[in-house]
Amino acid sequence: MTSASARVPARQQSIRASNLALAYRLVLDAPTPLSRAALAAATGMTRATAGALADALLAAGLVQEVAPPPASTAGRPATGLVPASAGWVGLGLEVNVDHLAACVVDLTGAVRRQVTVDGDQRGREPGPVLADLAALAHRVADDLAAPDAPETGPGDALRIAQVAVAVPGLVRSDGGRVLRAPNLDWQDVDVVEELTPRLPEAPARPTVGNEADYAALAELDADRELRDFLYVSGEIGVGAGVVFDRRPFTGSRGWAGEIGHVTVEPGGDACRCGARGCLETVAGLDALRSPDPDASERAGSGLGRAIAAAVNLYDLDTVVLGGAYAQRPDLEELVRAALAEHVVSASWAPVAVRRSRLGGTAAAIGAAASVVHRIHADPAAWEARD
Numbered sequence: 001m002t003s004a005s006a007r008v009p010a011r012q013q014s015i016r017a018s019n020l021a022l023a024y025r026l027v028l029d030a031p032t033p034l035s036r037a038a039l040a041a042a043t044g045m046t047r048a049t050a051g052a053l054a055d056a057l058l059a060a061g062l063v064q065e066v067a068p069p070p071a072s073t074a075g076r077p078a079t080g081l082v083p084a085s086a087g088w089v090g091l092g093l094e095v096n097v098d099h100l101a102a103c104v105v106d107l108t109g110a111v112r113r114q115v116t117v118d119g120d121q122r123g124r125e126p127g128p129v130l131a132d133l134a135a136l137a138h139r140v141a142d143d144l145a146a147p148d149a150p151e152t153g154p155g156d157a158l159r160i161a162q163v164a165v166a167v168p169g170l171v172r173s174d175g176g177r178v179l180r181a182p183n184l185d186w187q188d189v190d191v192v193e194e195l196t197p198r199l200p201e202a203p204a205r206p207t208v209g210n211e212a213d214y215a216a217l218a219e220l221d222a223d224r225e226l227r228d229f230l231y232v233s234g235e236i237g238v239g240a241g242v243v244f245d246r247r248p249f250t251g252s253r254g255w256a257g258e259i260g261h262v263t264v265e266p267g268g269d270a271c272r273c274g275a276r277g278c279l280e281t282v283a284g285l286d287a288l289r290s291p292d293p294d295a296s297e298r299a300g301s302g303l304g305r306a307i308a309a310a311v312n313l314y315d316l317d318t319v320v321l322g323g324a325y326a327q328r329p330d331l332e333e334l335v336r337a338a339l340a341e342h343v344v345s346a347s348w349a350p351v352a353v354r355r356s357r358l359g360g361t362a363a364a365i366g367a368a369a370s371v372v373h374r375i376h377a378d379p380a381a382w383e384a385r386d
């Protein structure tokens with residue numbers, strides 16, 4: 001009896017938490033501000049229950065109320081709920097081979113700040129690189145807190161909920177450790193441990209992820225039409241993010257998408273990973289900058305063949321070319337041609353190929369957005385936080 005009754009509050013807690021998440025999801029997905037009556041109707045809850053959930057989201061600073069459009073209804077006009085544009089934000093940081101970046105995304109999904117600092121990170125020890133990254137994070141945090149920050153009024157301060165760090169390498173899924181980033185020459189670096197004491201204050205512990213996975217997430221947020229796609233990021237290294245049914249697929253250990261190390265030229269040039277003829281050796285930025293007149297042709301063809309293999313395996317209908325590839329219409333054409341040749345179903349259903357509109361900053365945007373997605377998915381966890 002005791003144990004049964006002790007379990008009830010926990011169960012009620014979790015029912016409330018999932019109802020709160022459902023209510024928040026409806027506010028987030030609504031095309032126009034959602035009234036409390038509409039929230040009750042959409043959830044099948046009583047007005048009192050739906051109203052209590054709306055109040056809880058308001059009290060947590062996760063939504064805000066907006067006035068109804070004039071004369072929207074004949075009766076008493078209702079205020080509507082929208083995601084809050086002030087309060088919690090995600091701070092995304094990116095370490096890449098030739099730049100560091102920071103980006104702030106708010107609960108509406110809008111990018112509020114963005115900074116990129118060019119600089120070759122190869123050959124540097126992880127410590128100094130992470131110190132520079134932390135300094136960049138403080139620069140952005142100070143800017144958020146500055147009295148002349150371009151927010152809309154008092155009480156509209158933006159507060160960092162969590163920091164997410166994008167790195168071009170394999171990250172251990174249980175938190176924070178970069179196992180290997182070949183192009184940075186990083187091996188087993190505990191990024192969270194190193195960064196946590198140096199970062200601006202945030203209630204949640206920092207997290208680390210793969211840059212192409214984060215970039216794919218940013219692409220997903222930017223285009224509501226996308227469902228199943230492969231995002232390929234071309235930097236010094238080449239990485240990919242796979243999305244099925246609008247959900248990132250990261251594999252059983254979180255390492256899916258290492259397209260840069262697919263062999264496209266057996267016995268070809270040595271790769272930083274230790275193998276030969278990897279896609280990176282023909283389609284990474286170093287290869288693309290080569291004066292060889294065939295460099296682009298070779299890159300596009302290798303890229304196309306590696307992508308075709310992924311499309312043949314997973315039946316993806318769209319490929320998004322990001323990072324430096326976003327500026328290369330010639331590569332887009334070469335990839336399209338290679339897919340027409342190598343994808344077995346291409347004559348019935350051509351694969352759509354397009355370049356990312358987010359360009360080189362997608363990973364930092366996606367890292368920041370990943371924080372926002374976590375808040376969206378579990379609003380109850382953010383109720384008691386200040």
Ligand SMILES: [Zn+2]
Pocket residue numbers: 260261271272273274275278280
């Ligand atoms: Zn390789």
